[in-house]
Amino acid sequence: MNPKRINNIATAVIYGLVGIVVLILLFLIGYILFNGVPDISWKFLTTPAQAFSAGGGIRDQLFNSLYLLVLTLLISFPIALGSGIYLAEYAPDNWFTNLIRTTIEVLSSLPSVVVGLFGYLFLVIQLHLSFSILSGAIALTFFNLPLLTRSIEESLNSVSDLQKQAGMSLGLSDWRTITRIILPVGLPGILTGVILSAGRVFGEAAALIYTAGQSAPIVNYANWNIFDPSSFLNPMRPAETLAVHIWKVNTESVTPDAHLISSASSAVLIIVILIFNLSARFIGNWLYKKMTATR
Amino acid sequence: MKEYNLEEHSIVKITDEVEISSTDLQVYYGNDHAIFDASLEFPKNQITSLIGASGSGKSTYLRCLNRMNEKIARVDGKIMYQGTDINASGVNVYEVRKQIGMVFQRPNPFAKSIRENIQFALKSNGIHDKHVLEERLESSLKEAALWDEVKDELDKSALELSGGQQQRLCIARSVAMRPQILLLDEPASALDPISTSKIEDTLDELKSHYTIIIVTHNMSQATRISNYTAFFHLGHIVEYDKTKNIFMNPSMPATSDYISGAFG
Numbered sequence: 001m002n003p004k005r006i007n008n009i010a011t012a013v014i015y016g017l018v019g020i021v022v023l024i025l026l027f028l029i030g031y032i033l034f035n036g037v038p039d040i041s042w043k044f045l046t047t048p049a050q051a052f053s054a055g056g057g058i059r060d061q062l063f064n065s066l067y068l069l070v071l072t073l074l075i076s077f078p079i080a081l082g083s084g085i086y087l088a089e090y091a092p093d094n095w096f097t098n099l100i101r102t103t104i105e106v107l108s109s110l111p112s113v114v115v116g117l118f119g120y121l122f123l124v125i126q127l128h129l130s131f132s133i134l135s136g137a138i139a140l141t142f143f144n145l146p147l148l149t150r151s152i153e154e155s156l157n158s159v160s161d162l163q164k165q166a167g168m169s170l171g172l173s174d175w176r177t178i179t180r181i182i183l184p185v186g187l188p189g190i191l192t193g194v195i196l197s198a199g200r201v202f203g204e205a206a207a208l209i210y211t212a213g214q215s216a217p218i219v220n221y222a223n224w225n226i227f228d229p230s231s232f233l234n235p236m237r238p239a240e241t242l243a244v245h246i247w248k249v250n251t252e253s254v255t256p257d258a259h260l261i262s263s264a265s266s267a268v269l270i271i272v273i274l275i276f277n278l279s280a281r282f283i284g285n286w287l288y289k290k291m292t293a294t295r
Numbered sequence: 296m297k298e299y300n301l302e303e304h305s306i307v308k309i310t311d312e313v314e315i316s317s318t319d320l321q322v323y324y325g326n327d328h329a330i331f332d333a334s335l336e337f338p339k340n341q342i343t344s345l346i347g348a349s350g351s352g353k354s355t356y357l358r359c360l361n362r363m364n365e366k367i368a369r370v371d372g373k374i375m376y377q378g379t380d381i382n383a384s385g386v387n388v389y390e391v392r393k394q395i396g397m398v399f400q401r402p403n404p405f406a407k408s409i410r411e412n413i414q415f416a417l418k419s420n421g422i423h424d425k426h427v428l429e430e431r432l433e434s435s436l437k438e439a440a441l442w443d444e445v446k447d448e449l450d451k452s453a454l455e456l457s458g459g460q461q462q463r464l465c466i467a468r469s470v471a472m473r474p475q476i477l478l479l480d481e482p483a484s485a486l487d488p489i490s491t492s493k494i495e496d497t498l499d500e501l502k503s504h505y506t507i508i509i510v511t512h513n514m515s516q517a518t519r520i521s522n523y524t525a526f527f528h529l530g531h532i533v534e535y536d537k538t539k540n541i542f543m544n545p546s547m548p549a550t551s552d553y554i555s556g557a558f559g
Contacts (some may be wrong), residue, residue, distance in 0.1 A: 001349075007480060057330060091373075149500065160403070160404035162401060163403060163405065163406070165363070165399060165403065166399070166403045166404075166405065166465070167395060167405075168363060168392065169361065169363065169392055169397035169398075169399070169469070170392065170393070170396070170416040170419075170469070170472060171389040171390065171391075171392035171393035171416070171420070171472070172389070172416060172419055176419055180415070180419075181405055181406075181415075184406065185406045291406065292406035292407065292452050292454060
């Protein structure tokens with residue numbers, strides 16, 4: 001066979017494989033959207049769930065998911081940023097650093113249900129945090145931290161060493177060089193990592209069933225006192241998230257329109273994650289232009 | 296490559312005022328001995344070239360002079376500058392680097408505007424007076440012969456400049472710190488001939504205010520711009536003299552072979 005023919009065959013095979021991946025994806029997303037979108041309405045998004053009768057919405061679950069996400073990021077982002085900066089800029093190349101990297105990799109491949117059970121035993125039972133948004137957020141931090149740390153480390157590593165040398169040669173301290181020169185260049189990558197990890201956190205169910213709980217108590221959206229048990233901002237209340245709701249409606253719900261609710265909820269979940277992904281790209285580009293003064 | 300007796304060398308004592316000098320400088324990368332007994336004196340407000348083949352240690356030596364080898368290599372020996380040994384362990388390396396600026400082989404402007412590139416390090420050093428900042432911006436860009444090309448678009452990203460303009464911006468950025476010495480590590484090797492000649496003109500202007508030490512691969516560049524030249528070979532300084540002596544009448548066989556193109 002001549003090289004041209006081999007090349008043509010290889011190209012065709014690669015296109016075929018890519019086509020299969022794209023088709024599976026399109027089928028899955030299309031199926032979920034096709035089944036769910038017709039049932040999404042403003043009413044569905046803004047009414048509380050019903051335990052026994054039809055017509056329930058997902059207001060509380062949707063809010064819980066978003067609130068849990070914010071809390072998780074509030075806890076995990078500073079830690080991940082610190083460890084990412086350490087690993088990318090300060091860590092010496094020795095066995096200890098390699099041990100940290102391996103640990104992070106192991107942590108990132110932990111099955112989420114294991115994280116959930118650990119969270120249940122340690123946070124809910126041992127630390128008496130009960131089924132709460134806080135327990136859920138801490139459990140999700142275990143789940144989120146390795147991925148976030150790695151993406152921050154990689155974003156910082158992708159910034160050219162020449163930039164660091166330039167800072168050094170001007171007599172700037174390491175810290176100032178890192179925070180004011182390297183971090184701004186790496187920021188779009190970091191932001192993309194944060195938003196993509198937010199998508200994963202948003203869709204997580206197994207780790208939350210045992211930590212944030214499976215009930216969505218009626219809360220008062222006008223009560224801004226986070227210490228008040230009825231406040232929507234209270235982190236110590238149990239909170240069923242959207243992903244958990246989908247699982248629960250499908251397994252143990254007695255509402256007559258369970259199928260409709262789970263289809264529509266799944267569609268909402270997918271749409272929100274798609275929005276996260278698209279915005280990651282746009283905000284990343286926008287931020288890069290802003291930070292570097294390029295047009 | 297021919298074997299030369301590296302214990303033999305010919306290093307002149309300079310007659311002009313000395314700005315910075317090294318005595319018996321040794322550099323080790325782990326167990327690799329990279330620079331052997333490097334002793335040189337650099338004349339104030341003149342240009343000195345460091346030449347030699349790749350791997351001869353000229354860049355490594357240059358980077359010792361403002362402590363850029365910190366954490367990368369072990370540097371033993373003395374580097375005397377204004378009466379102090381700046382290679383001593385207690386010395387404030389940040390202060391050293393403010394006085395001894397450096398420009399690298401590949402242009403490395405910050406991913407910021409042209410204005411911020413010049414002013415960022417100044418602000419970091421506590422200069423916040425608007426007038427001072429603007430004056431430094433203009434004067435250093437003028438010194439680096441870039442002002443006329445960028446004066447109308449100072450808020451443009453430095454990354455949009457051409458390679459030659461970026462390199463002159465890097466020179467301006469160093470000059471803005473008002474250093475005494477400017478170290479340049481093959482500053483023109485990534486540039487086209489026109490940009491190169493602009494950089495050379497710039498250096499010629501700058502030497503009235505700064506002591507310049509430049510590593511170069513380009514021997515005609517060394518003859519064009521420098522007053523003194525040091526020839527490095529395998530980590531040893533083989534010969535150091537006035538540039539015209541090095542090129543017209545070298546006293547060491549390795550030097551004459553290198554400049555006649557026998558290796559390199």
